[in-house]
Amino acid sequence: MGPLIPNGIITGDWNFVIAILLGIAFGFILEASGFSSSRNIVGVFYGYNFVVLRVFFTALIVTMVGLLYFDYFGWLNMSQIFILPTFWQPMLVGGVIMGLGFIMGGFCPGTSFTAIAIGKIDGLLFTIGLYLGIGMFSLAFPLFGDFYNSGNLGNVTVSDITGISSSWLALTFTIVALAAFWVTMLIEKKVRKRITEYKF
Amino acid sequence: MDTQKNNQIPHYINPYLGGVLLGMLLLLTIYITGRGLGASGAVKSTVATTAQIVTPQDAKDNAYIGRFITNDHSPMYTWLVFESIGIFLGGLLSGVIFRRVRKPRVEHSSKISANKRMIYATIGGILFGIGSQFGRGCTSGAALSGSGTFAVGGIIVMFAIFGTGYAIAWAFKKLWI
Amino acid sequence: MNRNYIILTLIMLILAIGTIFISQRQFTKQVPPEELLWDVLQPTRFVSTDLVAKRIIEKDPSQLLIDVRSASQFESFSLPGAINVPFDSLKTSAAMAYFGNPGTKVVLFSNDGILADEAWILLRRLAYKNNYVMKGGLNGWIQTIIRPLAPAETSSEKVIEQYNFRRAASMYFIGSKTDVNKSQKAKITFVKRKKSVVAAGGC
Known part of the structure; x- marks a missing residue:
């Protein structure tokens, strides 16, 4: 149902x-x-x-x-x-970039919202950084638009592929x-x- | 004595209880909406809204942001924005209940200054913002909800985030311990 | 404290191992014999060649034609838009993806309709619903749609109307055969189960 x-x-x-x-x-x-x-x-x-x-x-x-x-x-x-679509190359790169951001910033998006809620300035700055990062990504999108859409496997699960x-x-x-x-x-x-x- | 102790050691719930609750919440979310939780999508919508207000034409022409802009309603009128408002409120609620809401402050290791922490938090946010767009979601949207539904992409993002984290952790050791 | 964790660990392990049994049981989910017998006795599983032809002409997206004959027979002649799932490869997971999709009516056919009927019973036993058998098979198709016999002039209006439809359909199928063959190849790729129907939109 x-x-x-x-x-x-x-x-x-x-x-x-x-x-x-x-x-x-x-x-x-x-x-x-x-x-x-x-x-x-x-x-x-x-x-x-x-x-x-x-x-x-x-x-x-x-x-x-x-x-x-x-x-x-x-x-x-x-x-x-x-089912989240799989674009394996950009997702791998995105994951690596997020890993870097994770170590440097110490938050991920959801947790930074809760950090703001209890008064953490670093959480607020992380969220502002997120905003800037997505803005930069959008402005620079034409540079890597092809890469962004590469490696498309569709909405696949592990059992579909393996x-x-x-x-x-x-x-x-x-x-x-x-x-x-x-x-x-x-x-x-x-x-x-x-x-x-x-x-x- | 008791209040002092409360200040030093925050009372968190058992992580396994938190995990089971989070898993059940994710199941409930999938059961109700057919998709998982997320967070970075809300920031994306905010970027799209700002772009639409500041430079309406450029926003529409932008190959990336343009996709999220329609004539019917503001890009803010999406599921993830409302959910993220909820995340903030939920965090506030928990913070009030467990008495963690206090005046604005920066949390940092004793080895670095507050300013350095603030700079790194911003850089980390920028990187996370860029990465989450390539990864089609962040830790909650792609790594948790994606992997939870057995999506290949979610598992790739999850291993990439945690793998990179472990690989470079030593380089940023000073920031944390 | 440690004892609680051991109990919780075991509960989680048992639940996870349990999923392997439930998914296997599900794979061999079967309909009870009485129910199967009852369904086999019903004529509701048959669709007429007229209805199939009408749906092909109208390009009804809910109809999925499956040819259960061998691949060589399929290549020499089949219905436009049909997909070949030979009877002996019916139980492979690739073939199963075509069945049991909500909103799709699967119409099975073979030369005389007997093989298709057997396939239907097999699928019904595996608890797949919304499958049908084309009455008379391809032989019936040739007799009724491709070369319809003219009814006697004294026949009822309904029969004459049916004959007119069949003649028009015959023109459609014979006249545009090469075209139809092309589209049939292109169609195969997207008929399979769609995983996502909910709107996408990032994290």
């Missing part, structure tokens, strides 16, 4: 009300998990705080496994949900994520002892 809005079970008028409500829940979870602090987020790369790894990968495996059950119980028509079923992919991610949770728990205990200046 789902997704509800594309199937007309909830009408489009409610769209924006739902958007705000889902956004509030999203922002609340991000802030409550500690994503409003850039030092919390970046800790994942230095081994002193693994909150990003834990929240992100728990959410990822819950979503993957949950979607498969939703599909099984017939609650969600998997052919109607939006033939590996989604359940095996979900299981692999789950095992890797769970193993990472246990390993990082041990690393964190060691590193935390060494770093004494960790405060907010």
